[in-house]
Amino acid sequence: MSVVDKNLFVDTLNIERPAFISSIEFVDSQQVVINVNFEEGCVVCPICGAKTPNAGYVKKRWRHLDCMQFKSVIVADMPVAKCSRCGELICEAPWARQGSPYTAEFELMLVGMKTSALLSSIANIVDEPESLLDEVLQSYEITDESFYRRSVAR
């Protein structure tokens, strides 16, 4: 596949400035990798919200909802905030809960599946480790219901 419409992915992923899709790659005819970068400049501290200088970038990866038959992955060079009060911290990705290996939409799908299927079945369907799914779903149930309500409302 040589031509990919980036706008399709921009719209479905809600990628907004200062983030942008730098490239889209198809790997082994099974996976689409959406590479995201951030514009140069100030970043926002994930703890206090202050605008700070950028102290560099850290590469992060999130599993997203499949796109047709392709397993979809977002890979982003996340800016590191250099906050005078909080220290150096990796900025939050708007598409995922802090620390999760999955996008918010992928986690929502898992939560929906959990109501009607065994975790082992879900792990087989989405091709992800059962232990990681269990950890993610437990953290959702305990701490982040409001995050998911916001994600659904988008």
Ligand SMILES: [Zn+2]
């Ligand atoms: Zn701060």
